[in-house]
Structure formats: C-alpha cells, structure tokens
Amino acid sequence: MIGLLCYVLAVLASPFKSKLRLEAENAVLRHQLMVLRRKLHGRVRLTNNDRWFFIQLYRWVPSILQVLTIIRPETLVRWHRAGFRCYWRWKSRPQGGRPRIDTELRVLIRRMSMENPLWGAPRIHGELLNQESVQYSRRIMLASA
Numbered sequence: 276m277i278g279l280l281c282y283v284l285a286v287l288a289s290p291f292k293s294k295l296r297l298e299a300e301n302a303v304l305r306h307q308l309m310v311l312r313r314k315l316h317g318r319v320r321l322t323n324n325d326r327w328f329f330i331q332l333y334r335w336v337p338s339i340l341q342v343l344t345i346i347r348p349e350t351l352v353r354w355h356r357a358g359f360r361c362y363w364r365w366k367s368r369p370q371g372g373r374p375r376i377d378t379e380l381r382v383l384i385r386r387m388s389m390e391n392p393l394w395g396a397p398r399i400h401g402e403l404l405n406q407e408s409v410q411y412s413r414r415i416m417l418a419s420a
Contacts, residue, residue, distance in 0.1 A: 295335075296336055296338055299332050299336035299338075300339060300341075302332060303329070303332060303339045303342050303343060304342055306325070306328055307343070307345050310345060311345065319345050321346070326354050329343070329351055330354055330358060333351055333355055380403075384403070387399050387402065
C-alpha cells in the first residue's frame with residue numbers, strides 16, 4: 276500500500292521535474308537494468324565504464340542519487356571524489372624541466388665570477404665550453420695513444 280502511494284505521488288510530481296532530470300533518471304534506471312542483466316552469480320560486478328557513466332551523470336544531474344538502487348549514493352560520491360583527486364594529482368605532477376646543475380660546476384661558475392668580476396654570463400659560458408672542448412680533446416688523445 277505504501278509503495279502504491281509513493282508511486283502515485285511520484286507520477287503526480289513528475290510534470291514538475293525538468294526534462295533533463297527525467298532523462299537522466301531514465302538513463303540511470305536503464306543502465307542499472309543492463310548491469311543487473313549482465314550479472315551472473317551473487318554480487319553485481321560494475322566495470323569502469325559503468326562507474327564512469329554513473330559519475331558523469333552525477334556531475335551533470337546530482338539528483339540521480341535518489342534513483343540509484345544497485346549502488347549506494349555514498350559509493351558514487353566516493354568514486355567521484357577519488358576521480359577528482361586522481362585528476363588533480365595528475366595535473367599537479369612535476370613536469371620535468373631544466374636538469375639540475377652539478378654542485379662542482381656550480382662552484383666553478385661562482386669561482387670564475389668572483390675571480391673575474393668584469394665577465395658576464397655569456398663570457399663564463401664561453402669559457403666553460405672552451406674548457407669542456409679541451410677536456411674532450413684530451414680524452415680523445417689519451418684514448419688514441
């Protein structure tokens with residue numbers, strides 16, 4: 276009797292709901308039926324696509340929590356929050372960037388700038404490239420000997 280009364284009240288209230296909300300509720304109910312038909316034995320197994328579908332509908336129409344029957348509304352909200360955390364963790368990951376300079380090279384650059392105060396960054400860079408090429412040619416000479 277109470278179920279019938281709830282049904283009658285739902286039918287009377289349905290014209291006042293927005294069309295988008297009704298379509299979302301229908302989509303959730305149909306998807307739940309598809310999941311239940313897919314069930315073999317015991318517990319309902321939801322795929323990641325099922326979870327994604329419910330979460331997307333929840334994002335667009337939060338009132339679908341009222342018609343969910345095969346999962347608890349708290350579970351859906353938990354999935355949504357976990358996805359949100361995962362997204363922002365991915366979004367705020369380190370992007371790489373410039374490689375770190377060795378401490379020995381940093382000390383050498385400081386020493387060169389202190390010993391030669393009139394040299395700017397381009398001159399120090401050129402000297403470092405010169406030293407590197409000299410060291411490289413020494414390695415080649417030693418390797419060939």
